Amino acid sequence: MAMRGLTVFIADIRNCRVRELEEKRINKEMANIRQKFKDGNLSGYDKKKYVCKLLYMYILGWDIDFGHMEAVNLISSTKYSEKQIGYLGITLLMHENSDLVRLVVNSIRKDLDDNNEIHNCLALHAIANIGGREMAESLAGDVHRLLVSPNSKSFVKKKAALTMLRLFRKHPDVIPAPDWAERITNIIDDYDLGVCLSVASLITALAQQYPESFMMAVPKAIMRLHKVIVERDFSADYVYYKIPIPWLQVKLLRLLQYFPPTEDPNMAEMLHNVLQTIINNSQETPRNVQHNNAQNAILFEAINLAIHLDCESDIVRQATNILARFILSKETNVRYLGLETMAHLAAVTDELDEIKKHEETIILSLRDKDISVRRRGLDLLYSMCDVSNAKTIVSELIRYLHIADYALREEMVLKIAIMTEKYATEHSWYVDVILQLISSAGDHVGEEVWYRVVQIVTNHENLQEYAAKMVLHYMSSPHCHENMLKVGGYILGEYGHLIANIPGASPIEQFNTLHARFGLCSLGTRALLLSTYIKFVNLFPEIKGAILAVFNQYRHVLDAELQQRACEYMAIATMPTDDLLQTVCEEMPQFPERESALLSRLNEKTNQTEDKRTWNIGGKDSNEKTPANLIAASREKNESTSVDDLVSGMNNTNISSSAGTKDEEGKPTANGSSNPASQTNAASKPGLAWKDQLAPGYEIWYNRLRDGADGVLYEDSILQIGVKSEYHGHLGRLAMYFGNKTHTQLNSFSVTVEAPEGLVIASSHTLATSIGPSTQIQQLYSLECQQIVTEVPLIRISYQAGSIQSIYLKLPVTLSRFIEPIQLSSADFFARWKQIGGSPREVQVVFKSSEKINLEKARSIIVSNRLGVCDNVDPKPGNFVATGVYNTSLSGKVGCLVRLEPNRETDMYRLTVRTTSDIVSKQLKELLQLALL
């Protein structure tokens, strides 16, 4: 609703033709409002109106130093329109560190907790707009709740996600991102594309900081992209000029650039399809500017991702052709982006040939009408420079330097200097270029550049004479920049004697050339030249007289530094012997090899933004140290803490192996709940110890399947999980069935398998992320036993039902699954039995059966552990002898011999296991004993 008073006021201001009139009107209004506020007793409407007037003045650029309290009051109004203006007021007028923030925090919390979502939204906007430390600390938890709560409406979730992003950017320490990672990542699957977009933005920021915790975002992002781009599954509301939600596409394509390429072949294939589809779509002629921009925005992001994944792939080759077309485009935007993306490619690839084909076009871009394009051209030339084209590029750049924008020159000089040093094949070329640079763009040549020349000339003996000759030449020209004088002074002082015999370079001529400009240059340079002169005294005693005159003159100069030098040099030069002079002026030692100061200077310029760029401008080597592998970096960081983990792991051993040790004690206990310590531990370190989080009661199903049977592994009111398996040698196949028992869809469904060491488990395809009502989905795993495996794999199933539910289970893939039964004759059996011998390869146990011994059952247990029962081997009837071979693909085979002696009177068993590996013996004994109990 329009406020008349406000409208009139705005119209008044607009009628003020000159600034003085406007100021007068403003001051009048301010005085008026101040008075009204002071009188108090204003209605909500009036308060709203006056705050609006203040805001308008604020936008015009006037300082507003009152009215904050009234805005704060409006926030707690019951009327939406007043609340809204109150919030607008504080977001515009209030600084994040203002004292008033404390007053607002409580109102905001109230609105966050309100049942009215519209109020939630206003509060979220306020947090996102102000976002101070105090707000972050006291409200981050509430924001998180709104984001992950199943009861939150889509439009609240979106805002909560971005509000959290803002808090994270300002105060990363307040957001426990790794703890929240899973629930946040799962929202990528949200049906609402707007929610998905907001969360993708949030994750993109969090993942740069915590790449490990957000690894699971990779498959989710790929699947979502596939869904939108390849399967074309999206709501029509989100189509922007024929392109489905370009913002989400770009965001997800960018997110993937912060992770290393996926190792899952199915995912890689999916992603390849996505990228190829984007490239194909780009061939379509766009209808209008919007369509064109959206299409190209996605294309450029896709190309950047493709370059990140593998810069020599076929997709990148196709992209290079597209880029070549782009840099010739009539549209300036496209030319700009074409150059930028090509610079990205040039910065990471070995294959510069394709880009070099367009060298001419790129050089021409330096003469583009638009400075933005010229800058990109410069970046690209710098990135694509190598030994073969350095001369052309550098000479073009030097030529361009004369007419280049002032804003660009310093950067250009720096880049030319770096390229010349890096790609010089002849030293003389290096000297020529740098001196030319100093003489023609002296003002833009930073100190680093001439320091570097001195270092390089000092370290390369064959360069010294040439350099001396050239500096003298440059200094003889009528215009000579002071920087040239500095280089010249240093180089002649060190190596002037090398050219002293050349006509025109005699000692006195060298001295005169330098001294002609002595009076015109700064104090620093004069000091440097005085040092050169004392070196001359040492090198050329014949001109000592002329030099002493200069020292003598400067002994009386006002500047302390110059005076001191002159006095000291004078003293050294007039000593009775030259011993001290010679020692002082000995040739400079070589400089130690160090990183070029130029490069660090350039990097300093580029690495200042918040976003972790996935690449730097420059050749491949400038990117090798900083690849997008944040992961690698963070792993390194983690290694230093791994000692702690080890210690806690050791403390944990009795706890975490309790699943196994209960067999030895012979008393099955309710696992997990028996030890409270293990539970707290698991809670504080999620994902660390799956074993401690196994679903209660899982053993009942697990034990039933342990002998290799097919059947139900887990069941509750929502989910039923079934298993089927078959094994052959060291290989196996395991099918898992996940059935949704409810009448609603299960979302964010995911399954993760943690294989023990030595066992390789691969899934056949990517599992759907949702299960329809009363539907079942299936996953097939192939197993390979590579080494002796003592543990069973663990599996985690998680899905969303209200909140995220996770179920941890053991998979019944025991050691005996990889045994093949064999039959041995009595003689063979005992021969091997003796060969293996006693402990440690023999393990024996005597234990009481929990029920009456049943020979048939005992026999079937042995058989189900894939051992072949050899009848008529043991002389005593009723005893069992069984044999098998345990297969691994890398550690060979292990022969297993088992003898079981039941005592039916006492219901006791004696079990003896002998195998060629003590580990296998122990494991096999435990498996059999557990089954026989």
Add this chain to the structure above:
Amino acid sequence: MAINYVLLVSRQGKTRLAKWFTTLSPKEKTKIVKDVTQLVLARRAKMCNFLEYKDTKVIYRRYASLFFITGVDPSENELLILEVIHRYVEVLDRYFGNVCELDLIFNFQRAYFILDELLLAGEMQESSKKTVLRVITQMDAMEEEEAKEEKNK
């Protein structure tokens, strides 16, 4: 990767709206507004819509007498930011019905509310025109109702 600010500036260099997504002192803000306005107003028609200002990129687009200017991180996807601007203009246009500079002057608070629905924390919050307009109309309806109640009192 984010938008740092959105400015609406008239051809005469008057600020019509300024929205900041980063914390800056009033002095810094004034400096940016001044510098960026100057840079953008000096650009000629055929030039590209991007330019560099200090360590950020400025992406702008002109609609009639108004420049819509954004300052973004250098790694931001430039073309897409242009379309963020366009989407904002489209929503304004639909809401006001052939929007002109005067609409934005007299209803500046609306311009802010609409921007808030589109962008939050410098990121695209909602790209569907329909959804944004639905929220805004809902707000208007609530306001209208409250005004009616007021009258009846």
